[in-house]
Amino acid sequence: MDPTQATREVFWNIEYTWLVYVLMVPTLAIFGWGFWLKIRRWRAGQPAVRFDRLGERLQLFLRNAVGQGRTIRSRYAGVFHTLVYTGFIVLFLATTVVAIHHDTPLHIMKGHFYLVFQSLIVDVFGLFVLVGVALAAIRRWISKPNLLVYTDEASWILVTIFVMALTGFMVEGWRIAVTDDPWAAWSPIGNVFALASDPLMSDAAMQTGHVVIWWFHLVVAFGFIAWVPFSKMSHVFTAPLNIFTANLDGYGGSLKTIDFETAERFGINHLGDFTWKDLLDFDACTECGRCTDVCPANTVGKSLSPRDIILDLQGLMHRQGDQFLLNGNGNGNGSGANASDELLPIIDQKTAVSPEALFACTTCAACMEACPVHIEQMPKIVDARRYLVMEEADFPEGMMDMMNSLESRQHPFAGTQFSRVDWTEGLDIDVMAEMDDPHEAEVLMWVGCGGALVERNRNTVRATAKLLRKAGVKFAILGREESCTGDPARRVGNEFLFEMLAKGNVETMQRYGVRKVVTSCPHCFNSFRNEYPHFGGSYEVYHHTQFLDQLLESGRLDGHGAADSSSGSSTITFHDPCYLGRHNGEYEAPRNLLAKVGGARQVEMERSRNTSFCCGGGGGMAFVDEPPDQRVNQERAQEAVDTGADVVAVGCPFCATMLDDGVNARRGDREVKVRDVAELLWDAVGDSDQTVP
Amino acid sequence: MKLLVCLKQILDPDVPARDFQIDPAVKAARRGGANLVTNIFCENAVETALQFREAAGGDVKITALCYGESSAEDCLRKAMAMTVDEACLVERDGNTNPDAAAVGRVLAAAIRRLEQDGGPFDAVLVGRESGDWGVGQTGGLLAEELGRPALGFVESLQPGNGGVTLRRQTDVGIEVAEAEPPFLVTITNNEDNVPRIPKTRDVMMSYRKPLQKLSLADLELDSEEIRAGSSIFEVEEIFIPTDEVECELAEGDTLEERVDQLAKRIHEVVASIG
Numbered sequence: 009m010d011p012t013q014a015t016r017e018v019f020w021n022i023e024y025t026w027l028v029y030v031l032m033v034p035t036l037a038i039f040g041w042g043f044w045l046k047i048r049r050w051r052a053g054q055p056a057v058r059f060d061r062l063g064e065r066l067q068l069f070l071r072n073a074v075g076q077g078r079t080i081r082s083r084y085a086g087v088f089h090t091l092v093y094t095g096f097i098v099l100f101l102a103t104t105v106v107a108i109h110h111d112t113p114l115h116i117m118k119g120h121f122y123l124v125f126q127s128l129i130v131d132v133f134g135l136f137v138l139v140g141v142a143l144a145a146i147r148r149w150i151s152k153p154n155l156l157v158y159t160d161e162a163s164w165i166l167v168t169i170f171v172m173a174l175t176g177f178m179v180e181g182w183r184i185a186v187t188d189d190p191w192a193a194w195s196p197i198g199n200v201f202a203l204a205s206d207p208l209m210s211d212a213a214m215q216t217g218h219v220v221i222w223w224f225h226l227v228v229a230f231g232f233i234a235w236v237p238f239s240k241m242s243h244v245f246t247a248p249l250n251i252f253t254a255n256l257d258g259y260g261g262s263l264k265t266i267d268f269e270t271a272e273r274f275g276i277n278h279l280g281d282f283t284w285k286d287l288l289d290f291d292a293c294t295e296c297g298r299c300t301d302v303c304p305a306n307t308v309g310k311s312l313s314p315r316d317i318i319l320d321l322q323g324l325m326h327r328q329g330d331q332f333l334l335n336g337n338g339n340g341n342g343s344g345a346n347a348s349d350e351l352l353p354i355i356d357q358k359t360a361v362s363p364e365a366l367f368a369c370t371t372c373a374a375c376m377e378a379c380p381v382h383i384e385q386m387p388k389i390v391d392a393r394r395y396l397v398m399e400e401a402d403f404p405e406g407m408m409d410m411m412n413s414l415e416s417r418q419h420p421f422a423g424t425q426f427s428r429v430d431w432t433e434g435l436d437i438d439v440m441a442e443m444d445d446p447h448e449a450e451v452l453m454w455v456g457c458g459g460a461l462v463e464r465n466r467n468t469v470r471a472t473a474k475l476l477r478k479a480g481v482k483f484a485i486l487g488r489e490e491s492c493t494g495d496p497a498r499r500v501g502n503e504f505l506f507e508m509l510a511k512g513n514v515e516t517m518q519r520y521g522v523r524k525v526v527t528s529c530p531h532c533f534n535s536f537r538n539e540y541p542h543f544g545g546s547y548e549v550y551h552h553t554q555f556l557d558q559l560l561e562s563g564r565l566d567g568h569g570a571a572d573s574s575s576g577s578s579t580i581t582f583h584d585p586c587y588l589g590r591h592n593g594e595y596e597a598p599r600n601l602l603a604k605v606g607g608a609r610q611v612e613m614e615r616s617r618n619t620s621f622c623c624g625g626g627g628g629m630a631f632v633d634e635p636p637d638q639r640v641n642q643e644r645a646q647e648a649v650d651t652g653a654d655v656v657a658v659g660c661p662f663c664a665t666m667l668d669d670g671v672n673a674r675r676g677d678r679e680v681k682v683r684d685v686a687e688l689l690w691d692a693v694g695d696s697d698q699t700v701p
Numbered sequence: 702m703k704l705l706v707c708l709k710q711i712l713d714p715d716v717p718a719r720d721f722q723i724d725p726a727v728k729a730a731r732r733g734g735a736n737l738v739t740n741i742f743c744e745n746a747v748e749t750a751l752q753f754r755e756a757a758g759g760d761v762k763i764t765a766l767c768y769g770e771s772s773a774e775d776c777l778r779k780a781m782a783m784t785v786d787e788a789c790l791v792e793r794d795g796n797t798n799p800d801a802a803a804v805g806r807v808l809a810a811a812i813r814r815l816e817q818d819g820g821p822f823d824a825v826l827v828g829r830e831s832g833d834w835g836v837g838q839t840g841g842l843l844a845e846e847l848g849r850p851a852l853g854f855v856e857s858l859q860p861g862n863g864g865v866t867l868r869r870q871t872d873v874g875i876e877v878a879e880a881e882p883p884f885l886v887t888i889t890n891n892e893d894n895v896p897r898i899p900k901t902r903d904v905m906m907s908y909r910k911p912l913q914k915l916s917l918a919d920l921e922l923d924s925e926e927i928r929a930g931s932s933i934f935e936v937e938e939i940f941i942p943t944d945e946v947e948c949e950l951a952e953g954d955t956l957e958e959r960v961d962q963l964a965k966r967i968h969e970v971v972a973s974i975g
Contacts, residue, residue: 274901398901408898416738417713427720427734488734504901 014191015118018110020183021218028226035230042237043245046291049325053284058253065252068382073248078380082298084147091140092169096244098133099176102126127194131180135197137173141166155297157319161239162295168232175225177201182218186211243294247381250292253285254382259373260591261538262387266394266503275394275501277353279325282388289383290322299375299385304622304640305368312368314375314385316360321388324352324359355392366392367404370640371499371627372586377618393501406632407500414505418491418512419457420631428455429487431466435473439487446520449484451476451555454536456529457492458661464668465661468684472528472552475690479565483526489516493535500628507543510535514545528552528686530587530660531626537592551588553659553685557597560604567604567693579609580688581653583644583667584620585660598659598685605692611651621647623670625662645670649680656682702761702882704750705815705822707808707843708743708780710773711833712736721941728936729798730833739776742828744896746888747780750826751897753858753865762786764815764822768807769793774912781907782899789815789913794924798936803927805842810920812847823882824865829854829889840887847885852878855886856894 019025059065071077076093080086105126109117117126145166148156156162181201184192192199205214236242255262264283266274276282299314300306306313328351355361366389375385396402413422429439437453440446453476459469476483494509517525525547527533536549550558559565580602588594595617602610615621624630624640634640645667648656656671658664667682716735724731747765754761765780765788767773777788791811793799799807816822825847830837844851852869859866864881870889880886888894899907917924951966953959 268901268905401898401900403898411898413715417715417736423715425717425719427717430717430719502901504904 009190011123012119014120014122014194015115016122016183016189016191017187018106018117020187021215022222031226031230035234038234039237042234043242046237046242046246050284050287050291052280053282053287054280056283056285058255058285061256064256065254068254068256069248069252072380072382073251076380078378078382081378081380084143085296088140088143088147091136092144095133095137095140095173098130099137099173102130123191123194127191128196131177131195131197134173134176137169138177141170141173145170153297155301155315157295157297157315159295165239165241168228168235172225172229172232175221175228179218179222179225181205182214182221186214186218240293240295243292243381246288246292247294250288250381250383253288255384257538258591258593259376259386260534260587262373262376262384263390263498263539264387265542266507268504268507273395274398274503275396276388276391277355277395277399278351279321279328279354280351282391286384286388287325289388290318290325292381292383293318293322294381295319296380298378298380299383302374302378302619302621304370304372304374304624304643305365307621308634308638308640308643310365310368310638311360311362312365313360314389317365317389318383318385320359320361321354324354328352355396361392363396363402366396367407367632368629369393369627370586370622370624370629372622373590374586374619374622377590390499390501394503395501397501398504403500404632407628410496410628410631411500411502411505414492414494414497414509418509419461420492420496421457421461424461426461426463426466427488428457428460428490429485431455431460431469432473432485432487435470437473438484440484440520441487441489443484446484448482449520450482451524451526452517452520452522453483453485454525454527454529454532455485455490456527456532456661458529458531458665460490462661462665465664465684468528468661468664468686471684471686471690471694472526472556474694475556475559475565475686476526478694479559481559481564486516486520491516493532493540495531495535496628496631498535498539499626510540510543510545514540514543517545517547522547524548524550526550526552526555528659528661528684530585530592531662534587534591551592551594551597551659553588553598553601554594556686556689557600560601565693578655579611579651579653580605580655580657581611581613581648581651582616582657582659582685583613583623583648583663584617585658585663586620586622586626588659589620590618598657601685601689602657605688608655608688611653613647613651615647623658623660623663623666625660625666630662630666639670639673641666641670642673643670645674649674649676649678654678654680655688656680657685657688658682659685702757702824703820703822704753704761704763704824704826705812706743706746706750706763706765706780706785706826707828707839708747708765708767708773708776709740709828709831709839710737710767710769710776711740711831713738714741714832723939723941725938725940727798728939737772737775739779740828740831740833741896742830742832742888742890743776744828745890745894746826746828747783747785748894748896749856749858749888751784752894753860757860764789764819766808766811766815767791768799768804768811777912778907779899781910781912782904783897784899784903787911787913789915791915791917791920794917794927799927800934801836801838802842804839805846807917807920807922807927808839808843809846810922811915814915814920821883823884824858824880825849825883825885826858827885827887829887837887840885844885849883849885850880851885851887852880853887854889856889856891858886 076090079089105117109115147153148162148166177197178201180195180198182205184195184198185202185206192202236244273281297315303312303314355363369389371386371390373386409422410420414420438449453473455469459465491509491513493513494506497509498506525536530551533549533551536547556565560567582598582602584595599610602608621644622640623644649671656667658667664682664684671680671682712730712732713736720733720735722731722733750763754763763785765777765785767777768791770793774790777790781788789811791807812822827840827843840853841851852867855867855869857868861879864879867878867880867886869876869878917927951959951963953962
């Protein structure tokens with residue numbers, strides 16, 4: 009037996025092989041037609057630039073599509089998906105090898121390549137598929153976690169793939185048995201079938217069985233291929249495309265701006281107003297449910313489910329079909345508002361896209377971080393909120409008070425007992441308007457409404473100011489000229505109000521030639537970093553933890569203060585603010601600072617860093633009264649308390665107030681304090697005669 | 702039908718206590734860093750008028766009128782964003798603290814001018830009182846100037862049989878009245894006339910709606926006379942009351958000692974007050 013001569017006969021035992029090619033024509037035609045329908049639908053969307061920065065896109069594609077970077081974050085699903093995914097790739101390659109060998113003059117399916125790849129490797133990966141599908145089936149039919157959507161389609165997909173792999177091994181096994189294949193040992197799984205069948209069946213029976221099952225295998229496989237574009241199996245193509253065209257600017261920069269001069273509608277209530285990428289998102293969903301699984305609103309029992317929002321919109325898009333194409337104002341050529349009004353609204357009390365669900369979102373972007381295929385759920389929720397707020401003036405009462413206050417007082421805290429400068433009492437802090445030369449200030453300390461106007465946070469901004477002063481940083485504040493950055497208005501959906509506030513702030517900062525900004529509010533930080541550049545305001549922006557970390561690193565801030573470091577003996581857990589962590593990728597700076605809090609031990613909550621769980625205050629939710637049994641802050645506070653830490657460190661004024669309330673409700677008899685990183689740092693390194701009051 | 706709603710711009714009543722200061726010379730609050738807002742009862746009046754128009758099915762024109770500084774244009778724009786049809790600002794002439802009678806005369810003159818141009822107003826709606834001075838007389842004095850019957854503390858207007866059905870709050874409950882235009886009502890708040898948040902499109906459209914500006918001279922009013930006021934009362938002095946609290950702790954090692962000490966101090970304090 010010469011291994012270099014090893015091969016097998018293609019189409020052994022099969023007659024009418026021309027029929028394979030005949031059947032392939034309608035299969036590929038239906039497959040192509042199905043995807044053409046999809047592409048046509050996506051093209052009806054509004055423009056979006058998602059084929060720029062090809063290098064970065066390719067990297068992301070390799071990491072998260074080819075490399076399954078996000079899929080494998082979930083252990084169980086990651087394992088079975090990888091088994092099936094790699095199995096599919098190898099079996100597809102094997103089929104291609106057969107086609108090349110049989111239909112071209114290149115007879116490559118022989119020798120060691122035949123034995124090692126086409127026999128052994130293919131058999132092993134075929135087994136992977138069987139095992140992977142079995143694991144998926146156990147989850148879907150036995151353990152039944154909540155995050156899945158239980159459709160017949162999903163079950164049929166598992167059955168079909170299993171049948172394809174199994175029948176593949178059957179025909180291989182019977183061929184081996186009947187032909188007494190000398191290379192049988194190289195196909196271990198097929199050989200097991202051969203050995204098992206041999207004593208039970210005659211050669212003739214196996215030969216007949218082979219013909220029947222061979223054609224059955226072919227029909228199932230072709231049927232499956234034709235079915236792909238019409239089922240969630242289309243993710244095999246839509247998911248990689250969606251990853252390639254993902255938003256590269258981070259979640260903090262994922263909201264669109266609106267041109268109020270030309271927009272026919274503000275916000276979105278019709279599919280035709282989404283961009284083509286939004287529409288692609290709907291078709292890329294694999295129903296894995298990870299978004300809903302991590303959603304804070306959903307976790308505490310609210311009706312918001314990002315998964316169902318995407319799936320309901322996908323369903324609406326498929327149902328509306330051609331009507332959506334004819335009437336949508338896609339490509340800007342449609343007949344506008346009137347035509348689109350005939351379409352079904354996307355916001356519908358009876359679906360997952362209900363006003364109640366939309367207004368439960370904290371815009372924390374946990375859904376987007378969890379999505380293996382980079383679907384952008386949160387911006388769509390904000391798009392729909394924009395429609396409700398700006399076109400319908402329909403939103404929860406707390407948000408109304410907040411917006412009223414923003415309009416008339418430029419801060420969201422109606423009824424605050426403080427002015428923007430009260431916190432500076434006794435600190436003698438420079439206010440830009442009162443300085444002879446505001447350019448002397450090296451950095452603008454942006455205080456933020458949450459820092460200046462909420463009692464418990466005034467200590468944080470005092471500590472920050474004192475640390476800056478201790479490091480010799482020449483800084484100044486805007487004082488009464490500071491306005492809300494507009495973040496709460498923007499997240500709630502009042503883009504108009506946000507734009508007004510943003511333009512006002514940009515103008516003020518321009519007047520003083522501000523170039524560098526440090527702020528203790530991650531929401532302000534995000535606005536400056538990702539949103540103000542659209543309104544002509546580009547600054548070097550730092551969260552106070554980043555700035556202080558740099559000061560310590562460079563030695564400008566002396567880390568060996570004489571202050572009381574009694575807090576140093578404690579255990580600290582850090583709560584990552586969504587708008588610092590997930591939205592802007594900063595996880596280290598606050599932890600570095602906490603490491604400086606003498607002797608303190610840091611423990612991590614189970615959900616931390618990029619999987620951090622929102623405090624419940626983002627997206628304007630800090631201004632809404634949550635039902636007592638559906639409070640996101642208490643869910644998070646419980647997790648913090650459960651770490652055994654006696655200090656919950658925060659880096660955001662909204663997190664501070666939300667977690668203060670939550671911790672007080674959940675700490676029981678234990679003494680657990682919520683403190684900003686700056687407060688803790690001042691306690692550790694500040695001057696002893698100047699401890700924060 | 703034609704409705705007219707009077708608006709007043711006031712200092713934000715939510716101004717933090719520390720920011721609230723008084724200018725003794727003018728005998729009025731200093732603006733300081735505080736914002737100017739529309740008086741809440743005036744916004745309730747706008748909302749009430751809008752709800753009347755919605756109930757009447759459309760054929761109702763609403764005009765907003767304000768006597769104030771040029772900054773009061775914001776209040777009128779906001780009213781138009783809430784979908785009031787047109788607005789008129791009578792610009793104040795250096796007189797920072799006009800009394801209710803003077804305001805009544807100015808508003809009456811402006812209303813007569815508007816009526817000359819566009820026909821009579823069936824109903825005039827005025828906020829119950831303002832959030833700054835809280836005098837609550839402008840409505841009544843304006844009705845007197847206009848020679849119209851007036852009803853106070855009205856919370857809703859509904860189209861009735863040939864007239865208007867009014868609901869008003871009284872000490873003993875809700876009174877329902879039928880009124881024949883023309884009349885004047887002062888509006889109070891209830892849970893149904895919370896001012897609506899304007900739709901963004903309406904906010905943008907409000908800048909395209911007509912806003913007429915009149916001066917006291919246009920109304921043939923003598924600004925000196927208005928400034929002098931004609932009330933039966935005069936503000937002599939205004940000040941922020943101060944509460945000085947002295948706190949002392951009852952000392953003692955045991956509870957009994959502390960209670961004894963507390964009782965002793967109470968006796969002393971009572972004796973000193975005499």
